[in-house]
Amino acid sequence: MPDIADPRDRLIVALDLPDVAAAERLVERLGDAATFYKIGYRLGYAGGLAFAERLARQDKKTFLDLKLHDIGNTVEEGVRSASNLGATFLTVHAYPQTMRAAVKGRGNGLKILAVTVLTSYDDADAAEAGYALPVTELVAQRAEQAREIGIDGIVCSALEAQAVRRVVGSDRLIVTPGIRPADAGLGDQKRVMTPAQARAAGIDHVVVGRPITGAEDPRAVARTIIAEMEGA
Numbered sequence: 526m527p528d529i530a531d532p533r534d535r536l537i538v539a540l541d542l543p544d545v546a547a548a549e550r551l552v553e554r555l556g557d558a559a560t561f562y563k564i565g566y567r568l569g570y571a572g573g574l575a576f577a578e579r580l581a582r583q584d585k586k587t588f589l590d591l592k593l594h595d596i597g598n599t600v601e602e603g604v605r606s607a608s609n610l611g612a613t614f615l616t617v618h619a620y621p622q623t624m625r626a627a628v629k630g631r632g633n634g635l636k637i638l639a640v641t642v643l644t645s646y647d648d649a650d651a652a653e654a655g656y657a658l659p660v661t662e663l664v665a666q667r668a669e670q671a672r673e674i675g676i677d678g679i680v681c682s683a684l685e686a687q688a689v690r691r692v693v694g695s696d697r698l699i700v701t702p703g704i705r706p707a708d709a710g711l712g713d714q715k716r717v718m719t720p721a722q723a724r725a726a727g728i729d730h731v732v733v734g735r736p737i738t739g740a741e742d743p744r745a746v747a748r749t750i751i752a753e754m755e756g757a
């Protein structure tokens with residue numbers, strides 16, 4: 526497992542906010558409590574990529590959660606472009622052709638994470654989408670393929686972290702959304718764990734959005750999540 530010297534780096538705050546002004550306000554309120562930010566579709570399509578570049582220049586770590594999936598050439602060139610944005614992580618969906626293309630296109634130290642099965646999916650959702658395997662098996666199969674292809678890390682639920690670690694070994698990252706403090710609502714997440722449970726299961730980073738973005742005191746929530754993981 527890669528060494529993470531600063532415990533704050535374990536928490537990735539999902540900036541799922543409507544515009545850059547709102548994201549700037551949250552980053553300001555979090556101050557030094559947070560070091561790592563994720564930009565996904567909502568903010569990304571509202572000026573968030575330029576904002577991510579700015580954050581990177583301010584020594585914040587950034588995670589572009591673009592979940593790329595397209596024909597190989599498009600993914601490869603898209604990853605090549607994204608490699609110039611100063612980000613630490615970029616996601617692609619864990620389809621072998623897509624992952625191979627992403628590995629070809631990555632540069633400038635950008636790490637590619639493969640999204641195995643979305644944490645809002647349970648077995649019934651996977652079956653509805655046409656998959657014959659239960660989620661745990663699908664995650665393990667995709668993690669194995671990601672390892673063989675040379676992907677840098679796996680996105681899965683913390684519920685699968687121990688099984689994924691057995692598949693990918695110690696030098697690949699495990700990054701887990703679907704994290705909820707014990708008193709937080711699940712929203713649309715179905716495969717969830719608390720920060721302490723996730724850390725005990727051997728994850729490298731947790732991704733937390735609404736429990737922080739919707740909090741009256743986001744800084745206090747971020748600090749509590751980090752402390753909870755430290756104590757696990």
Ligand SMILES: O=c1ccn([C@@H]2O[C@H](COP(=O)(O)O)[C@@H](O)[C@H]2O)c(=O)[nH]1
Nearest residue numbers: 539565642643644702703732733734735
């Ligand atoms: O499997 C996945 C992959 C990505 N996500 C993203 O993480 C955050 C989670 O936000 P919460 O508000 O804490 O639920 C969000 O940006 C998702 O797009 C995920 O949840 N599951």
